[in-house]
Amino acid sequence: xxxxxxxxxxxxxxxxxxxxxxxxxxxxxxxxxxxxxxxxxxxxxxxxxxxxxxxxxxxxxxxxxxxxxxxxxxxxxxxxxxxxxxxxxxxxxxxxxxxxxxxxxxxxxxxxxxxxxxxxxxxxxxxxxxxxx
Numbered sequence: 001x002x003x004x005x006x007x008x009x010x011x012x013x014x015x016x017x018x019x020x021x022x023x024x025x026x027x028x029x030x031x032x033x034x035x036x037x038x039x040x041x042x043x044x045x046x047x048x049x050x051x052x053x054x055x056x057x058x059x060x061x062x063x064x065x066x067x068x069x070x071x072x073x074x075x076x077x078x079x080x081x082x083x084x085x086x087x088x089x090x091x092x093x094x095x096x097x098x099x100x101x102x103x104x105x106x107x108x109x110x111x112x113x114x115x116x117x118x119x120x121x122x123x124x125x126x127x128x129x130x131x132x133x
Contacts, residue, residue, distance in 0.1 A: 019059060022046060032090050036063035044110040056108040057101065065096040 023029065023039030040059040047055055072079055072088055080087040 015058070019043070023059070033063060033067040036060075036067070041110050044108075052108050053102045053105075057103045060107065061103055062096055066090075066093050069096070 019039065023042045024031065024035065026042050029035035029038040029042070036059065040056065040063065043055055043059060044052060067090070068079065071094065074080065074086065082089075
């Protein structure tokens, strides 16, 4: 959480604490790609529509980068899996740098909350689970 040499918490540390308690707690979600997706769904149920773009960018975007980003990929674009010599375990993966921006609306839909976007969200969840097999 704290950077070497830092004193006190930064705002992002407070966000991560709230994320762990409010996102992972109710869903009993693990700290991995699927657990992070489930925590994001829990958050989306708690917050108003106006907060969802930033919430999705921070949680779902971070999950996508940490668990499927270019820093993990081989030259051919494939992802190593557990047991491969170049596999990086989740606890050793770096977080993405903080950036300013928002993910597009089609990546913010949650099954049951936004029926219009549900097929895309369901497909994204299938892709996340498929990469993990």
